[in-house]
Structures are given as C-alpha cells and as structure tokens.
Amino acid sequence: MDIEKELVRHISSAFKSLFSHHVAPEDLALQPTRKEFEGNYTFVLFPFLKVTRLSPEESGRQIGAYLQQQFPLVTGFNVIKGFLNLSLDEAYWLNVFTEMVQNTRFGQLSANGERVMVEYSSPNTNKPLHLGHLRNNFLGYAVSEILKANGFDVIKANLVNDRGIHICKSMVAYRHLANGETPESGGLKGDHLAGKYYVLFDKEYKKQQDELVRGGMDKEEAKKHAPWMLEAQKMLISWEQGDPDIVALWKTMNAWVYAGFEETYRRMGVDFDKMYYESDTYLLGKDIVTEGLEKGVFFKKENGSVWVDLTAEGQDEKLVLRGDGTSVYITQDMGTADLKYADYQISRSVYVVGNEQDYHFEVLFNIMRKLGRPYGAGLYHLSYGMVDLPSGKMKSREGTVVDADDLMQEMVDTARVHTQELGKIDGFTEEEAEILYEKLGMGALKYFLLKVDPKKRMLFNPEESIEFQGNTGPFIQYTHARISAILRKADQIGLDYTAGSLQGLSAIGETEKNLIVLLHEYEKKLKIAAEEYAPSVVAQYLFDLSKEYNRFYAELPIFSETKGQLQAFRVALSMQVAKTIKIGMKLLGIHVPEKM
Numbered sequence: 001m002d003i004e005k006e007l008v009r010h011i012s013s014a015f016k017s018l019f020s021h022h023v024a025p026e027d028l029a030l031q032p033t034r035k036e037f038e039g040n041y042t043f044v045l046f047p048f049l050k051v052t053r054l055s056p057e058e059s060g061r062q063i064g065a066y067l068q069q070q071f072p073l074v075t076g077f078n079v080i081k082g083f084l085n086l087s088l089d090e091a092y093w094l095n096v097f098t099e100m101v102q103n104t105r106f107g108q109l110s111a112n113g114e115r116v117m118v119e120y121s122s123p124n125t126n127k128p129l130h131l132g133h134l135r136n137n138f139l140g141y142a143v144s145e146i147l148k149a150n151g152f153d154v155i156k157a158n159l160v161n162d163r164g165i166h167i168c169k170s171m172v173a174y175r176h177l178a179n180g181e182t183p184e185s186g187g188l189k190g191d192h193l194a195g196k197y198y199v200l201f202d203k204e205y206k207k208q209q210d211e212l213v214r215g216g217m218d219k220e221e222a223k224k225h226a227p228w229m230l231e232a233q234k235m236l237i238s239w240e241q242g243d244p245d246i247v248a249l250w251k252t253m254n255a256w257v258y259a260g261f262e263e264t265y266r267r268m269g270v271d272f273d274k275m276y277y278e279s280d281t282y283l284l285g286k287d288i289v290t291e292g293l294e295k296g297v298f299f300k301k302e303n304g305s306v307w308v309d310l311t312a313e314g315q316d317e318k319l320v321l322r323g324d325g326t327s328v329y330i331t332q333d334m335g336t337a338d339l340k341y342a343d344y345q346i347s348r349s350v351y352v353v354g355n356e357q358d359y360h361f362e363v364l365f366n367i368m369r370k371l372g373r374p375y376g377a378g379l380y381h382l383s384y385g386m387v388d389l390p391s392g393k394m395k396s397r398e399g400t401v402v403d404a405d406d407l408m409q410e411m412v413d414t415a416r417v418h419t420q421e422l423g424k425i426d427g428f429t430e431e432e433a434e435i436l437y438e439k440l441g442m443g444a445l446k447y448f449l450l451k452v453d454p455k456k457r458m459l460f461n462p463e464e465s466i467e468f469q470g471n472t473g474p475f476i477q478y479t480h481a482r483i484s485a486i487l488r489k490a491d492q493i494g495l496d497y498t499a500g501s502l503q504g505l506s507a508i509g510e511t512e513k514n515l516i517v518l519l520h521e522y523e524k525k526l527k528i529a530a531e532e533y534a535p536s537v538v539a540q541y542l543f544d545l546s547k548e549y550n551r552f553y554a555e556l557p558i559f560s561e562t563k564g565q566l567q568a569f570r571v572a573l574s575m576q577v578a579k580t581i582k583i584g585m586k587l588l589g590i591h592v593p594e595k596m
Helices: 003-019 046-051 055-071 090-102 131-149 165-177 190-214 219-225 228-242 244-268 284-297 329-344 355-370 402-421 428-450 473-492 510-520 522-531 535-557 564-587
Strands: 031-033 041-044 075-079 083-090 115-119 153-160 276-277 298-300 306-309 318-320 348-355 379-385
Touching: 003 031, 003 046, 003 055, 041 348, 046 190, 046 228, 055 075, 055 083, 055 318, 083 522, 090 510, 090 564, 115 131, 115 329, 115 428, 131 284, 131 318, 131 402, 131 428, 131 522, 131 535, 131 564, 153 329, 153 355, 165 190, 165 228, 190 219, 190 228, 190 244, 219 535, 228 244, 276 329, 284 298, 284 306, 284 329, 318 329, 318 355, 329 348, 329 355, 329 379, 348 355, 355 379, 402 428, 428 473, 428 535, 473 535, 473 564, 510 522, 510 535, 510 564, 522 535, 535 564
Parallel strands: 115 153, 115 348, 153 276, 348 379
Antiparallel strands: 031 041, 041 083, 075 083, 298 306, 306 318
C-alpha cells in the first residue's frame, strides 16, 4: 500500500463529504511531521481555507475526525495552527518494517527502460586533476549511481581534452627544458610531469612578454609575438597536419598523463564505461552545420561564417563555423552530441561541468532542439559551483593549484592522526588500520563535497570534514561501525532477529517508530535525488538517519532489554539502519567500516 496516496485519497473524500467541494488527490500533498510535534504526516490547511470557510483549527479538527472514522490506519491527529498532523497505527509501521526487512531489492527500484549518459571528469592532458575535478568526479559518479538505483540504464562517459594550444604549451616547454625526463627518471606521476612543464611554459612565456615590452612592444602585441607562444601555435598546426615527430611527442606525453589519471581515478573510486577523446571529435559537427543551413536553422554572413539566431530563446546570435571553414567549440560539441546518440541511443544526456559554462550549454541545447534531435529534450547541464579553500582560489597556470592527489593523501593522513588521537583503532592490525584511514579520509572528502547542493559555490574545510560529530562522513561511518558491533554481539549470543522472529510483536515506542518512518522515506529521497540530480539529498538523508539512530541507541536498551522479542526487534531495526547507510553511502562512492 502507498500510504500517502491512500491518505490524500481520503482527504479528497473529506472535502467532498464535509464541504461539498471536489479537490483532486493530485492537488493535495503531505509532508513528514516535524520531530517536535506528534504525528507521522502533516497536511497544510492554509491553501484550502477558502473551501472550508472555517478557521484553520476547526478545518483541521473536522478533517482529522473524518479520517479517524473513515480510515482505520489513522489512529490520532492534532492541529497546530494551520497544520493537521496525522498519526498512523503502530501495526501499520511494524508491517512496513517487516516488508522492508524481507525486501531483497531494498534501495533498488525497477528498471524503467530509459538510457542516460552522464559525462563527467573531462580533464585536460596538460596537468593533473585538482580540487575542482574532485567535486566534478564525485558528483558525476554519485549521480550515475543514483540514477542506476532508480532503474536507469546508465553509461558513464569521459570526454578527454587531449589536443589544442594548452597541450602544445606543455610540449613546447618539454622540448626546450626536459632533457629527456620521464616519469621514472623524474620520480613523478605522468600527469604531474606534464603539469610541471605547463607551469614552466607560463613562467618563460611571461619572461618573454616582459622582454618584448621592455623593447618597446605593446603589451597585447607581446602576448601574441612571444617566441614560445608562436612556437606553440605552429606546433598545433603541425599536429593537425600529422607531423610525425610532433604526433610522437604528443602520444608519449599523453600516455604518461593517462597512466597518472588512472592512478588518481582508482584512488577516487570512480570509473567510466566510455572514453571520448577530443582528438577524435574536434572535426565533428561540420555536417550538422550543412544540415542546419539546409533547414534554415543556421544562416551565413557575408564573410562566409555560419551563425544561429537564438534571440527568440532570450540569447543572441552565435557563431557555429568560422568564415575560413574551421570549427569552434560549439561545432565539435554538436558533433559529439550526435556521436553519443549514435553510439548508445540515449534518451538523456547529463553534462557535469562547472557553472562558468552555463551559457555555452544553454546555446548547445537550444541548437540541438531547434535541429529536432530526438534526444534534445533530455539534454541537461549539471552545473556546479566552484570549490574554494580557506586560502583562496586556485590558479593552475601559476602552479598554485590544489592537486587532487596531494589533497586525497592529506585527508588520509589527517584521518590517521585524528583516529589515533581518539583511540578508535584498538585491536586493529597495522594493515586494518591503514584500510580504515583510507576509508575515513576519502569518506570525509567525498561526503563534504557531496553534501552541498551542486549549484552552490562552496568552501572546503579539511579539518571540519574529518570530525566524528556533526554532518560529516566519519559520523555516518562511525554509526555504521557501531551497529556492526551490535550485530556481531547478537550473532555471538545466538539471537534470532530475522523477520520471522518479529511475528506477533504489537507495541513499539515512539523512538522506534520514528526510525521506521525515516527508513520508509529512503526510496522517496532516492527518487528526489535522481529527479534533481542532487547527491546532497541522499547525503542529508543519511545524516538524518544516523542522528535518529544515535538518539534511539542512547534512549533505549538493546542487550539489557528483558523482553526477548523486543530485543530482537531492536537488533533487526539496527540492522536495517546499517543496511540503508551502507547502500546510501555506496551511491556516494563511500565505503563504511565494519569496526572502528
């Protein structure tokens, strides 16, 4: 039974019976009752006082009495100003709990036949991944897993920016300064080696500009005529023409970078089903330009350049092909969008990209919809805010970027110190302790970056994230470990806490009922997280569940409970909470320890 549907159906009947007015069930909504009030579901009366023509209190009293009489599962109600709080029969909640325990697919909704691609990470091969990439990768991975849990067929994709002037900058500096350095000889990961030369290029480029300015050249002209910039531009042309020496260096340096990325992705705990490379896709889209001209979606200017007019969509005219026939970013993005559909026949395509690209994606999506693409309605930009540290914004060209590898290691080291100080590793072998530090450090990092609404810019505080109290990953992980210890003890004493042992249980306390109500909310929260592409919904839910469980643990005895069936029920309830935490945290890419 979908209890909320049944309640709104009966509330609709109440309006008809009491006030001779039809209010459709779909126009009625319930919300969970706030913890400080008695009840399970709350109906807000204010929007319907014109129908009842009574005070909020009297409207609530009449509707509540009607429900109590007509719907036996409603055992009580109270009215607080304009809010009608409804209490449901304990037997109902016990039945809900039993079904939950017996459900082997709890937390996994049925397949819906819809295929969606989530594109995330999208690194450049001239530098290592940084803090901003961490938020991107964790968001993309978590959204993918949440969509899977909602029954979608998900393809995780990564479009690697492996060509262009920025890649050539690293290559120019390498040719001048490396003396044949390799990741092995330099003791660096391959992506760090490429990043080193990207930074060195920028330093030398600035020196060259300064020299030209001192020689009397205008600053803007100096930027264009600095020798290394001219060399990088020439190198890009040579690469596009297939120069064997340039292509060989490009392949060698990119191979080093990919090996470095792979190591970083492995520690991040993210993966991909499909890799796209800009070197394969940058020429795509020109056929779409021709198609758009034929359809009248695009138009040509006198200089031969091709444009789209998006003023009707609240934007402006946008260039889609230069007058000399060369592509711009939007050209290849149109081609890649078609390529994705040709590869997988997706109905939705989610782009996980920072909010500085908001306008670009609005333009791209409007173009593809004007072209009548079958996937056009399913294009979505998961736009996220930047991540700041207390020390300020990052700048990769200047070498002040907060490196992802360094930050992950710092989090694990911080977890090590913090855990040892709190004495939470008694009885651990050295290997077990190191595994725990990795789980706690990475869990703290992921949870802190995912608990915030993706759209918001955020400040990442490493010290705050690792705390074992408050809205943190370690607090939820510690709750799971605490429950695991309870389950081990229950198994040791031979306690039967299976669903069958709960038959005949009739009375439970308010604290226990609150936990069941919250567990019952999980799949609804899961749906909301998918609809909004917001892992923060799952993160907040898991924090609320852990808080509620710790209140239950503090208020009610488990092993000192003298009634055997009630003891078994409390262990079973603990087990379901642990199961839900484990399932939910896994969606966020976070491992939960069995002991701490």
